[in-house]
Amino acid sequence: MTALGTNRHWLAALAAALMLTALKAAAAETAPPVAEKAQPATREPDVIFVPTPQPVVDKMLELAEIKKGDVIYDLGCGDGRIVVTAAKKYGVKAFGFDINPVRVKESLENVKKNKVENLVTIKQADIFTLDLTPANVVTLYLLPELNVKLMPQLAKLKKGSRIVSHDFDMRGAKPVKIYRMTEKDGKAVESESDQYEWGGHTVYKWVVPWEKDSSSP
Secondary structure, eight states: OOHHHHHHHHHHHHHHHHHHHHHHHHHHHHSOOOOOOOOOOSSOOSSOOOOOOHHHHHHHHHHTTOOTTOEEEEESOTTSHHHHHHHHHHOOEEEEEESOHHHHHHHHHHHHHTTOTTTEEEEEOOGGGOOOTTOSEEEEOOOHHHHHHHHHHHTTSOTTOEEEEESOOOTTEEOSEEEEEEEETTEEEEOSOSSOOTTOEEEEEEESSOEEOTTOO
16 A cells, blocks of 8 residues: 555544544534432431422412522422422422432432423432522421521521421521411412311411511520
8 A cells, every 4th residue: 555545544534533532522512401310218207207298389389479580499399399389380490409318319300291391400419418508499398307407508698588488386486477278179279277177278478588587596
């Protein structure tokens, strides 16, 4: 083979290699992001998973007065129903956090099923170590003592941020709204009684900075 022929083969091989590299780079840029996979639990969950009924989810988000550009954090996201609803109904970015890998897996499946991967992010995390400041809205369905434990993190939220909790208050912080409700035909119906009703629910709302509740010890 002549030197010219050798050079041609070498140049052809080089061109093919460059083409392959370019194709791989283009594929990487256009490939959809890989969903975060659940990891082994780092510790036991703080609460057992009890799903928030959908009418309560809808009322929580309504009371949060979600607007364009808001970012929602659901702490202890369970199966992801709050963040999925927020994305579908309001078109906002929403992040769900849960320490339980089973719940993370269920949430990821829910996000995929509802095709809101572009708006919803699910992460396995200890909620008591999170920086909550990127959020404008925080949703909770935890125990009262856990809400109190979160107060130092929640107090750092931007002024005007809303916090809504299903069924449990936050001792020492005065809510701006307490909505008592029952479910009827899949919708929230406000209760006229301030007493707990069988099958009833309560939604608490605070706005940062919250007013101190002087009635609390």
